[in-house]
Amino acid sequence: MTLILASQSASRTAMLSAAGVPFTAEPAHADEAALKAAMAGAPPRDIADALAELKALKVSARHPGRLVLGSDSLAVLDDGTILDKPRDRDDARDHLLRMSGKRHDLVSAAVIAENGRPVWRHVEAARMFVRPLSYSFVDAYLDAEWPAIAGCVGCYRIEGPGAQLFSRIEGSQFTVLGMPLLPVLGYLRDRGVLPA
Numbered sequence: 001m002t003l004i005l006a007s008q009s010a011s012r013t014a015m016l017s018a019a020g021v022p023f024t025a026e027p028a029h030a031d032e033a034a035l036k037a038a039m040a041g042a043p044p045r046d047i048a049d050a051l052a053e054l055k056a057l058k059v060s061a062r063h064p065g066r067l068v069l070g071s072d073s074l075a076v077l078d079d080g081t082i083l084d085k086p087r088d089r090d091d092a093r094d095h096l097l098r099m100s101g102k103r104h105d106l107v108s109a110a111v112i113a114e115n116g117r118p119v120w121r122h123v124e125a126a127r128m129f130v131r132p133l134s135y136s137f138v139d140a141y142l143d144a145e146w147p148a149i150a151g152c153v154g155c156y157r158i159e160g161p162g163a164q165l166f167s168r169i170e171g172s173q174f175t176v177l178g179m180p181l182l183p184v185l186g187y188l189r190d191r192g193v194l195p196a
């Protein structure tokens, strides 16, 4: 049985395709803003988990008997500030300068739902150590990467020139790309979607 990915994220669909997972993608069109507002002040991992669950449950309700995977990512600064995707190029510049020379966490959550109920969940964080960034570097980076990074929390494509932003990363690159892929693959093996 093929998995349904409740997402319109190019990065998430690319990850599952590259990993050889049989799936179809269907956007959830969930009201993420309302949930984020309702959970203001909650731990970022709980927010990412709840958003992933919201997407998975919404699509699962439309597909009885199918496994549905929802995912969400947040960038969390060391003072607890949560950064979403940049509104525009100036917002991306602001995000990058706020992250310059500091560590932030890229938190990615995944929830799998079946028959409208969550049956599996996992949250992971990658620790991202941004090197000190000059204004000229940031402006040249945005000249090259805007608007390609418009859909990316953290304002980088780690698989692309975004790698130049970091002195070190701790954790899985998959988590940065948009989901804790290896635990997801483990559950899919448990459920017979992938070969053991």
Ligand SMILES: Nc1nc2c(ncn2[C@H]2C[C@H](O)[C@@H](COP(=O)(O)OP(=O)(O)OP(=O)(O)O)O2)c(=O)[nH]1
Pocket (backbone or CB within 6 Å): 006, 007, 008, 009, 010, 011, 012, 027, 028, 055, 071, 072, 073, 074, 085, 151, 152, 153, 154, 156, 157, 158, 159, 162, 176, 177, 178
């Ligand atoms: N290709 C790439 N994408 C990244 C990177 N870092 C973050 N992203 C993307 C993955 C997700 O599409 C996006 C996180 O935003 P969300 O979790 O709200 O998902 P999005 O709205 O894109 O799609 P979805 O809610 O799943 O339909 O940021 C990266 O380094 N490379």
